[in-house]
Amino acid sequence: MVDRRALGGWLSGPRSVAEAAGIDLGYPGQRLGLPEEGPNAVGGMTRRLGATFIDWTIAQFVVLGAMPGSTAGERAAPILLVFVLINLAMVTTIGAGIGGRLLGLRVARLDGGNPMLPAVAIRTLMLALVVPALFIDRDYRGVHDRLARSIVVRR
Numbered sequence: 001m002v003d004r005r006a007l008g009g010w011l012s013g014p015r016s017v018a019e020a021a022g023i024d025l026g027y028p029g030q031r032l033g034l035p036e037e038g039p040n041a042v043g044g045m046t047r048r049l050g051a052t053f054i055d056w057t058i059a060q061f062v063v064l065g066a067m068p069g070s071t072a073g074e075r076a077a078p079i080l081l082v083f084v085l086i087n088l089a090m091v092t093t094i095g096a097g098i099g100g101r102l103l104g105l106r107v108a109r110l111d112g113g114n115p116m117l118p119a120v121a122i123r124t125l126m127l128a129l130v131v132p133a134l135f136i137d138r139d140y141r142g143v144h145d146r147l148a149r150s151i152v153v154r155r
Contacts, residue, residue: 028139032110034153040112042140043105043152052127054099059083080128087124092117096155104155115150123148 018025029035029042059082063075090097095106095114107123109115115123123144126132132143141151 025138029151029153032139032151034151039155040108040153043154045136045140047103047105048140048152051097051099051103051105054102055086055097056083058098059086084124084128087127088117088120091115091124092120100152105152106155107150108153110149110151115148119148119150123150 027036027042035041056079059079060075062082063078064070067075067078087097090101091107092115094101095108100106107115107120109119126144126147127142132147134142136142137146139151145151
């Protein structure tokens with residue numbers, strides 16, 4: 001039988017359960033040597049989701065403009081391809097997609113530098129699978145970020 005406390009802990013996440021047990025996990029990015037606030041602090045999940053939403057919306061408009069009169073099913077794969085290509089090009093060159101730039105985020109290597117194409121390719125292809133991005137650690141790094149040895153930080 002599942003009690004309310006266990007269910008509440010699952011719903012609020014592992015951080016709140018650890019904190020309720022008196023375990024101090026620190027702030028996101030602390031164990032990576034990042035500041036708590038300001039430039040190079042870990043980017044919050046709301047901004048990250050917003051940036052992804054903006055990039056996905058742009059990809060939809062690009063495909064819709066290139067394929068007028070097509071059905072949603074016909075546009076699905078091209079939208080994903082455009083999303084991947086935009087992210088590959090932009091994250092490799094300027095460190096963020098359009099949404100990330102608009103919301104003040106950038107993708108960085110763990111040493112603070114800009115990620116190189118192989119790491120961006122791994123990260124972007126994993127992000128396109130969606131599921132790896134759903135499993136985050138206490139520094140808000142999804143599987144795609146951990147494999148690419150990257151982190152999303154504020155600009």
